[in-house]
Amino acid sequence: MTVSCAAMDLSTTAEVIGDAVVVALRGEVDLSTVPVLQDALTRAIARQPQRPVVVDLDGVTALDDVGLGVLLGAAGAARRVGSDLTVVSTNTRLRERLDRTGFSRAIDVLATVRGEASGIDLG
Numbered sequence: 001m002t003v004s005c006a007a008m009d010l011s012t013t014a015e016v017i018g019d020a021v022v023v024a025l026r027g028e029v030d031l032s033t034v035p036v037l038q039d040a041l042t043r044a045i046a047r048q049p050q051r052p053v054v055v056d057l058d059g060v061t062a063l064d065d066v067g068l069g070v071l072l073g074a075a076g077a078a079r080r081v082g083s084d085l086t087v088v089s090t091n092t093r094l095r096e097r098l099d100r101t102g103f104s105r106a107i108d109v110l111a112t113v114r115g116e117a118s119g120i121d122l123g
Contacts, residue, residue: 009033012040021048026059029067037067041074041085049081057089068103075107086110 010033011026021044029037044053055071057063075085086108089095095111098104 010036012036014040014044016048016051020052020054022054022056024056024059028062029060029070030062030064031066034066034070038070038074041070042077045074045078045081045083045085049083052083053078053085055085055087057087057094058091060089060094063094068098068101072103072106084108088112 009028009030012023014021014023016022023040023044025037025040027033041053041055053074055074071085071087078085087098088110089098090111095104095109098109103109
């Protein structure tokens with residue numbers, strides 16, 4: 001199943017890959033686009049509550065603090081239904097920012113979904 005949504009400067013796709021629901025983002029995550037992000041994450045968690053959610057940030061060109069808050073809230077929602085949320089980004093600068101802000105202490109931030117460290121099987 002693939003679900004797509006687009007608004008102003010953000011598009012999202014969600015699809016089941018292996019054991020996880022992967023939500024890929026493309027564009028800017030800011031105050032004007034966070035409703036799209038929140039909707040995509042809420043749907044991914046609600047439709048497949050038994051599956052972990054992986055948020056792919058590789059297509060993100062900007063991510064403000066409001067977007068980080070939405071990701072944190074979605075991680076809490078996933079945990080409440082017995083699942084988890086992981087963020088993936090190959091962008092070293094973005095991962096460093098997530099480390100500096102303390103975000104990565106609350107949510108796993110990985111450079112790739114492959115490998116034993118992720119605990120996620122994407123087939």
